[in-house]
Amino acid sequence: GAVVSQHPSWVICKSGTSVKIECRSLDFQATTMFWYRQFPKQSLMLMATSNEGSKATYEQGVEKDKFLINHASLTLSTLTVTSAHPEDSSFYICSARPWTSGRFMSDTQYFGPGTRLTVL
Amino acid sequence: AQRVTQPEKLLSVFKGAPVELKCNYSYSGSPELFWYVQYSRQRLQLLLRHISRESIKGFTADLNKGETSFHLKKPFAQEEDSAMYYCALSGPAQGGSEKLVFGKGTKLTVNP
Numbered sequence: 246g247a248v249v250s251q252h253p254s255w256v257i258c259k260s261g262t263s264v265k266i267e268c269r270s271l272d273f274q275a276t277t278m279f280w281y282r283q284f285p286k287q288s289l290m291l292m293a294t295s296n297e298g299s300k301a302t303y304e305q306g307v308e309k310d311k312f313l314i315n316h317a318s319l320t321l322s323t324l325t326v327t328s329a330h331p332e333d334s335s336f337y338i339c340s341a342r343p344w345t346s347g348r349f350m351s352d353t354q355y356f357g358p359g360t361r362l363t364v365l
Numbered sequence: 366a367q368r369v370t371q372p373e374k375l376l377s378v379f380k381g382a383p384v385e386l387k388c389n390y391s392y393s394g395s396p397e398l399f400w401y402v403q404y405s406r407q408r409l410q411l412l413l414r415h416i417s418r419e420s421i422k423g424f425t426a427d428l429n430k431g432e433t434s435f436h437l438k439k440p441f442a443q444e445e446d447s448a449m450y451y452c453a454l455s456g457p458a459q460g461g462s463e464k465l466v467f468g469k470g471t472k473l474t475v476n477p
Contacts, residue, residue, distance in 0.1 A: 249408075279464065288451065288469040289409075304464075338409070354465060356409040 247273050249341050251357035258329055259365055266324045266360045268295075268339030274319035275341035279354060280312075283336040295322040295339075319344070329364040336361050367392050367456040371468035378442050379476050386437040386471045388426075388452030397455040398435040399465070400426055404448045412437075412450070422446070442475045449473075 248271040258264050268278055276297040281289040293303040293314055301314035311333075313325040322341075326333050340354040368391040378384050390396055400412040413421045415428040415435060426437045435452060452468040 288467045289465075291464045291466075294464065340409075353411050353414075358408045 247341075247343055247353075247355040249339065249355045249357040251337075251339055251360050253360060254358060255361040255363075257363045257365065260330050261328055263325055263327045264329055264362060266326075266337055266339075266362075268322045268324070268341070268357055270320045270341045270343075270355075273341075273343040275322075276319060276344045278316060278322040278339055278341045280314065280322075280324050281338040281340070283338060283359070285336075289338060297322075326362065329362070331364045334362055334364045367454055367466045369452050369454050369466055369468035371450075371452055371471050373471045374469070375472050375474070377474045377476060380444055381441050384439050384442040384446070384473065384475070386450050386452075386473065388435045388437065388468060390433050390435060390452075390454050392433075392454055392456060394456070396428070396430075396435075398426075398428055399453045399455070400424070400435075400437050401451045401453055401467075402448050403451070409451070442473075444475045444477055447473055447475045 250269045250271055252267045256264055278295040280292045282292050283289045291304050292307045293301045295301045295314045295316040297316045297319055303309045316322040336359050338359040340356045342354055370389045372387050398415045401409050402412040403409045424437055424439045426435050428435050449470050449472050451470045453465045455463050455465055
């Protein structure tokens with residue numbers, strides 16, 4: 246089946262540092278990946294849509310200079326939280342839609358296991 | 366605006382009892398609805414979608430446009446059904462692609 250991995254699974258960093266989170270589709274290609282944020286006991290909120298070979302599109306209220314997204318290949322998207330602060334502490338989840346032969350194989354999104362970020 | 370409401374944060378039933386997880390939505394267009402499930406220490410995964418009209422693990426969900434609901438039902442709950450359940454709606458994202466809007470989730474506990 247379609248598998249999405251994330252690395253790291255958890256990270257602790259000091260305030261002011263930048264943290265990069267990787268999202269990989271292991272057995273399929275994905276021109277589109279999605280980045281979500283989940284606060285404790287709350288739902289997933291879409292932050293941005295990552296598009297291979299072009300700029301990411303951010304949801305309203307999400308700072309694009311704060312959350313840098315790079316989708317350099319058909320199997321990898323990265324989210325960099327720049328100058329992280331304690332309020333950025335959260336659970337970040339990515340998902341991907343399989344793509345082949347110029348079209349989406351499925352409208353199903355496959356989710357990664359998530360990355361727990363704690364900013365001290 | 367797109368919105369998904371799951372009124373119950375927690376739902377507890379006994380094994381063998383029927384279970385219904387409620388989901389209501391707000392969407393001006395033609396909705397595409399999903400149920401996702403997250404078992405303990407596992408990632409979010411698709412349970413079912415209204416388009417396919419299928420039954421997965423004994424669960425069914427019917428889209429009721431009149432009541433704007435997409436409740437998830439199972440006639441006889443099993444202990445292994447204990448999980449977090451999210452209702453989601455597919456709608457337009459910024460830039461023209463589609464996005465999933467999730468409800469806040471319902472934690473189902475099936476007691477022995």
